[in-house]
Amino acid sequence: xxxxxxxxxxxxxxxxxxxxxxxxxxxxxxxxxxxxxxxxxxxxxxxxxxxxxxxxxxxxxxxxxxxxxxxxxxxxxxxxxxxxxxxxxxxxxxxxxxxxxxxxxxxxxxxxxxxxxxxxxxxxxxxxxxxxxxxxxxxxxxxxxxxxxxxxxxxxxxxxxxxxxxxxxxxxxxxxxxxxxxxxxxxxxxxxxxxxxxxxxxxxxxxxxxxxxxxxxxxxxxxxxxxxxxxxxxxxxxxxxxxxxxxxxxxxxxxxxxxxxxxxxxxxxxxxxxxxxxxxxxxxxxxxxxxxxxxxxxxxxxxxxxxxxxxxxxxxxxxxxxxxxxxx
Amino acid sequence: xxxxxxxxxxxxxxxxxxxxxxxxxxxxxxxxxxxxxxxxxxxxxxxxxxxxxxxxxxxxxxxxxxxxxxxxxxxxxxxxxxxxxxxxxxxxxxxxxxxxxxxxxxxxxxxxxxxxxxxxxxxxxxxxxxxxxxxxxxxxxxxxxxxxxxxxxxxxxxxxxxxxxxxxxxxxxxxxxxxxxxxxxxxxxxxxxxxxxxxxxxxxxxxxxxxxxxxxxxxxxxxxxxxxxxxxxxxxxxxxxxxxxxxxxxxxxx
Numbered sequence: 001x002x003x004x005x006x007x008x009x010x011x012x013x014x015x016x017x018x019x020x021x022x023x024x025x026x027x028x029x030x031x032x033x034x035x036x037x038x039x040x041x042x043x044x045x046x047x048x049x050x051x052x053x054x055x056x057x058x059x060x061x062x063x064x065x066x067x068x069x070x071x072x073x074x075x076x077x078x079x080x081x082x083x084x085x086x087x088x089x090x091x092x093x094x095x096x097x098x099x100x101x102x103x104x105x106x107x108x109x110x111x112x113x114x115x116x117x118x119x120x121x122x123x124x125x126x127x128x129x130x131x132x133x134x135x136x137x138x139x140x141x142x143x144x145x146x147x148x149x150x151x152x153x154x155x156x157x158x159x160x161x162x163x164x165x166x167x168x169x170x171x172x173x174x175x176x177x178x179x180x181x182x183x184x185x186x187x188x189x190x191x192x193x194x195x196x197x198x199x200x201x202x203x204x205x206x207x208x209x210x211x212x213x214x215x216x217x218x219x220x221x222x223x224x225x226x227x228x229x230x231x232x233x234x235x236x237x238x239x240x241x242x243x244x245x246x247x248x249x250x251x252x253x254x255x256x257x258x259x260x261x262x263x264x265x266x267x268x269x270x271x272x273x274x275x276x277x278x279x280x281x282x283x284x285x286x287x288x289x290x291x292x293x294x295x296x297x298x299x300x301x302x303x304x305x306x307x308x309x310x311x312x313x314x315x316x317x318x319x320x321x322x323x324x325x326x327x328x
Numbered sequence: 329x330x331x332x333x334x335x336x337x338x339x340x341x342x343x344x345x346x347x348x349x350x351x352x353x354x355x356x357x358x359x360x361x362x363x364x365x366x367x368x369x370x371x372x373x374x375x376x377x378x379x380x381x382x383x384x385x386x387x388x389x390x391x392x393x394x395x396x397x398x399x400x401x402x403x404x405x406x407x408x409x410x411x412x413x414x415x416x417x418x419x420x421x422x423x424x425x426x427x428x429x430x431x432x433x434x435x436x437x438x439x440x441x442x443x444x445x446x447x448x449x450x451x452x453x454x455x456x457x458x459x460x461x462x463x464x465x466x467x468x469x470x471x472x473x474x475x476x477x478x479x480x481x482x483x484x485x486x487x488x489x490x491x492x493x494x495x496x497x498x499x500x501x502x503x504x505x506x507x508x509x510x511x512x513x514x515x516x517x518x519x520x521x522x523x524x525x526x527x528x529x530x531x532x533x534x535x536x537x538x539x540x541x542x543x544x545x546x547x548x549x550x551x552x553x554x555x556x557x558x559x560x561x562x563x564x565x566x567x568x569x570x571x572x573x574x575x576x577x578x579x580x581x582x
Contacts (some may be wrong), residue, residue: 190449193451193452193453194448194449194450194451194452195438195439195446195447195448195449195450195451195452196448196449197452198435198438198439198452199439199448201424201426201427202424202427202435202439205424205425205426205427206422206424208386208406208418208422209418209422209423209424210424210439211386211405211406211407211410212384212386212406212410212415212416212418212496213410213415213435213436213439213440213495213496213498213499214407214410214411214436214439214440214441214499215407215435215439216405216407217407218405
């Protein structure tokens with residue numbers, strides 16, 4: 001074992017060397033930019049954009065999950081982001097770009113409330129509480145007709161910027177999702193590889209032991225939740241601008257909470273690229289293979305695929321590429 | 329006694345603590361001097377581990393005061409107490425299971441210091457040679473250098489216990505609290521443990537050891553403190569405490 005690089009000895013050997021890391025990074029960037037210079041069919045572009053959005057959502061969800069708590073209520077952040085941004089633009093004529101940030105911050109505020117109220121909850125109780133917290137907001141938005149327009153939803157949401165074109169599915173908007181994905185990747189990478197990431201790791205392994213060696217577990221948990229909720233809020237805002245229509249069931253629905261969990265687990269929660277790749281692969285597979293082949297039963301096949309993939313590689317698709325340690 | 333002239337490291341004043349509405353500690357007064365090895369003995373349920381939890385901030389005392397180097401630490405959170413220089417091990421060895429042995433130590437080295445100096449956004453996998461050598465040195469102290477790259481959950485129980493000590497030492501403590509340090513150790517391992525304790529003391533550490541069985545404590549410590557039912561029932565030299573009638577009756581249950 002002595003021949004290993006002194007710099008990284010003791011720690012898990014990285015999946016890739018520095019050189020191949022650079023290649024990976026540039027490959028990702030080039031791949032993300034291809035659709036801008038060579039626009040594909042509109043449906044491909046739309047699926048690609050949404051896949052990047054859901055992949056980023058999965059990154060954001062996993063950021064919080066890396067602190068050791070599983071949330072089943074991220075739809076709350078998604079919906080709060082979407083509704084806050086859209087309503088603030090509607091009522092106060094705020095610039096959509098600015099309301100993008102407002103949406104993110106509103107979600108982060110709700111994240112802070114979670115932190116304060118669910119302070120003592122762990123494991124199943126925490127997950128249940130997050131699920132309930134999303135339902136509470138959903139019901140409020142659903143019934144507060146005078147402000148939120150209730151279950152009728154809000155339509156005709158303008159795109160984030162005006163391109164003068166009719167279609168919403170074009171490379172200009174795709175670029176936004178590509179940028180979002182890059183940001184999510186960077187944050188997700190740092191949640192796995194920096195000292196902050198190490199603090200998250202120790203916190204999720206054992207809160208008690210982590211604090212006994214000086215990790216400020218509450219600070220670490222709070223930062224993870226705040227960044228996670230902020231990013232989820234941003235995803236929600238971008239979603240509302242892209243689809244052009246929101247209603248409570250769409251943005252606060254359980255599927256919004258569940259999807260990032262599926263993507264993150266499927267891609268590999270402990271890999272920087274895992275959640276994004278999980279989102280891209282599964283969403284594409286769903287839209288272009290399942291939907292045409294099994295129009296009526298595609299969700300059942302979808303579920304079956306998830307079961308089979310997790311059965312074959314419980315730690316996600318990417319773990320298949322990891323070199324297995326030989327146990328001596 | 330000679331220790332009276334030395335500076336006090338840790339002082340507890342009338343500590344009371346509750347767990348689940350039940351009083352576990354009922355007025356603990358205790359002083360530990362610098363570079364002293366003090367052992368707390370007592371039967372199961374005497375409140376020994378709870379006392380450690382109270383000192384390290386995991387359980388808040390319902391009344392009383394704890395001074396560490398003349399600083400009041402009664403209501404500080406665990407990580408701040410760690411930064412001040414109190415490290416502990418746990419009754420049940422709990423290493424960070426998915427980290428390797430040396431990563432466990434390095435994690436403690438990274439966070440066991442002043443957090444204002446922590447570079448949160450620096451990649452933790454790139455450690456300097458100095459840090460690496462220090463971590464290896466700590467593993468050598470506890471006799472685990474050959475297991476440095478083994479995952480902590482693949483270590484044996486006694487190795488995990490020693491790793492806990494190395495991890496606690498990595499935070500650069502002045503006071504080390506060892507919970508059930510010698511439980512489950514073989515006679516040979518106990519010999520090594522004794523050597524380790526004296527070695528640590530000569531490095532300037534103060535040690536507070538909990539021991540249910542009297543195997544290590546008796547030989548290594550300067551002073552014994554016997555606890556029963558949340559109270560200190562006897563304190564003093566080994567002979568004094570072990571021959572104390574209350575201690576005998578507490579252990580024998582008569």
